[in-house]
Amino acid sequence: MQRLTTDITPTECRLFFLPVTTRMPLKFGKETLTELTCVRVSLTVFCEAGTAAGWGETPLSVQWAWPGSLSIRERGEAMQQFCARLASAWASQSTTGHPIEIGYVFLEQTLPGLLTAFNQERSGAEPMPHLAALICCSAFDIALHDAYGRVHGIDIYETYTRAFMNADLSRYLEPASNSAVSFRDRFPADFLTRPGAVRLPAWHLVGGVDPLDPGELTGQEPKDGYPVLLADWIRRDGLTCLKIKLRGTDSAWDYARLVKVGTLSRALGVLWLSTDFNCTVTDPAYVNDILDRLLRDHPLIYQMILYVEQPFPYDLEANQIDVHSVSARKPLFMDESAHDWRLVRLGRELGWTGVALKTCKTQTGALLSLCWARAHGMTLMVQDLTNPMLAQVPHVRLAAHGGTIMGVETNGMQFYPEASAPEAVVHPGLYTRRNGIVDLSTLGGSGFGYREEEVKRTLPVAKVSVQRKSN
Numbered sequence: 001m002q003r004l005t006t007d008i009t010p011t012e013c014r015l016f017f018l019p020v021t022t023r024m025p026l027k028f029g030k031e032t033l034t035e036l037t038c039v040r041v042s043l044t045v046f047c048e049a050g051t052a053a054g055w056g057e058t059p060l061s062v063q064w065a066w067p068g069s070l071s072i073r074e075r076g077e078a079m080q081q082f083c084a085r086l087a088s089a090w091a092s093q094s095t096t097g098h099p100i101e102i103g104y105v106f107l108e109q110t111l112p113g114l115l116t117a118f119n120q121e122r123s124g125a126e127p128m129p130h131l132a133a134l135i136c137c138s139a140f141d142i143a144l145h146d147a148y149g150r151v152h153g154i155d156i157y158e159t160y161t162r163a164f165m166n167a168d169l170s171r172y173l174e175p176a177s178n179s180a181v182s183f184r185d186r187f188p189a190d191f192l193t194r195p196g197a198v199r200l201p202a203w204h205l206v207g208g209v210d211p212l213d214p215g216e217l218t219g220q221e222p223k224d225g226y227p228v229l230l231a232d233w234i235r236r237d238g239l240t241c242l243k244i245k246l247r248g249t250d251s252a253w254d255y256a257r258l259v260k261v262g263t264l265s266r267a268l269g270v271l272w273l274s275t276d277f278n279c280t281v282t283d284p285a286y287v288n289d290i291l292d293r294l295l296r297d298h299p300l301i302y303q304m305i306l307y308v309e310q311p312f313p314y315d316l317e318a319n320q321i322d323v324h325s326v327s328a329r330k331p332l333f334m335d336e337s338a339h340d341w342r343l344v345r346l347g348r349e350l351g352w353t354g355v356a357l358k359t360c361k362t363q364t365g366a367l368l369s370l371c372w373a374r375a376h377g378m379t380l381m382v383q384d385l386t387n388p389m390l391a392q393v394p395h396v397r398l399a400a401h402g403g404t405i406m407g408v409e410t411n412g413m414q415f416y417p418e419a420s421a422p423e424a425v426v427h428p429g430l431y432t433r434r435n436g437i438v439d440l441s442t443l444g445g446s447g448f449g450y451r452e453e454e455v456k457r458t459l460p461v462a463k464v465s466v467q468r469k470s471n
Contacts, residue, residue, distance in 0.1 A: 022036075200438050
């Protein structure tokens with residue numbers, strides 16, 4: 001088959017690590033986040049039109065991606081080591097084509113082998129899970145997409161079409177066995193909203209240890225000019241959408257938390273709520289009982305719940321729980337479970353009705369899952385990984401083009417607002433929520449439209465710099 005002249009090949013990769021400290025702790029399941037490292041990647045590509053370098057960035061959110069017995073430090077160091085392994089693999093990637101074509105081959109053929117070898121070399125230590133490997137890989141994949149747009153001088157979302165891709169979606173996706181869906185002659189652009197939204201409703205995260213009222217203050221809260229109490233956040237940012245972190249292991253606490261947040265929300269004009277059990281529930285009856293009790297005793301709060309997010313263990317293949325009873329009550333969204341479109345297909349069979357997309361699972365994977373889900377009538381959301389700095393841009397752009405159920409979750413400004421201060425000078429509407437929305441209107445140019453050359457940020461010395469070896 002004749003290849004397109006727009007096809008690219010990766011040639012060089014540089015890797016940076018940027019530490020970030022939270023102003024307030026963020027609870028993930030059984031663990032709490034107080035600091036993390038963002039991996040930033042510069043990936044240079046070559047094509048007939050010339051060369052260009054693209055950027056990608058992802059928070060290495062250890063607690064979310066790798067719940068385990070090793071210390072947070074040990075898991076974080078392992079993820080950084082794997083990033084260094086990935087830099088060499090991406091710089092030597094032999095596949096040429098569109099970013100989705102290159103990214104798909106890397107995810108299907110290269111990443112599994114790299115992860116297996118990496119875990120074997122760690123001499124019996126707790127193995128790094130696939131989700132953590134995806135997070136590491138996502139910064140490289142995002143940079144690949146950005147570089148493709150830059151080398152052709154075009155917005156990356158204008159390239160997910162027949163004119164730029166060598167193959168239609170049938171090369172990558174298979175429909176559900178009981179559906180009439182076909183991916184032949186269909187491309188990602190067929191499932192995207194174009195043009196993308198410029199303003200998006202913003203979801204605020206109510207963390208499991210966030211104080212709701214003065215009685216919950218400990219005296220250890222920061223005095224840095226940013227809100228601490230939920231009511232102050234709602235008033236300052238004009239919030240209308242709240243995502244509530246729950247425990248999933250203490251139904252009395254979870255119910256009381258929902259009632260307290262819901263009551264406060266109604267008083268302050270919030271319109272929508274969602275619940276996030278963080279993969280800790282093993283029996284659908286746990287969620288059903290809470291929802292049924294809310295419907296009986298607090299029907300207006302029940303009505304405000306737009307969807308329920310990932311109550312059950314994220315290893316979907318090992319935990320094939322029939323969840324139809326939950327999705328009969330509220331839309332039920334896969335998050336940690338939705339590693340790729342095949343798991344989305346399995347989730348649909350088990351009763352899940354929606355998919356929460358994340359760019360931290362790669363832009364390529366998110367787009368393919370989006371296409372599969374939309375083709376089969378599933379609802380979409382784009383969820384945050386508390387993305388600061390450049391990581392915020394691909395995140396909100398996916399939501400702007402994804403046709404979500406309601407806006408985008410965005411909470412980096414809650415937990416480390418100063419981390420994005422240089423970027424906020426160029427894109428103020430992306431890093432501060434106003435009137436309950438985030439504003440994408442300042443994004444522009446080729447690739448993802450970062451305009452990073454205008455951002456006054458000094459990067460550390462690259463930890464890894466790899467060039468493709470000449471033949």
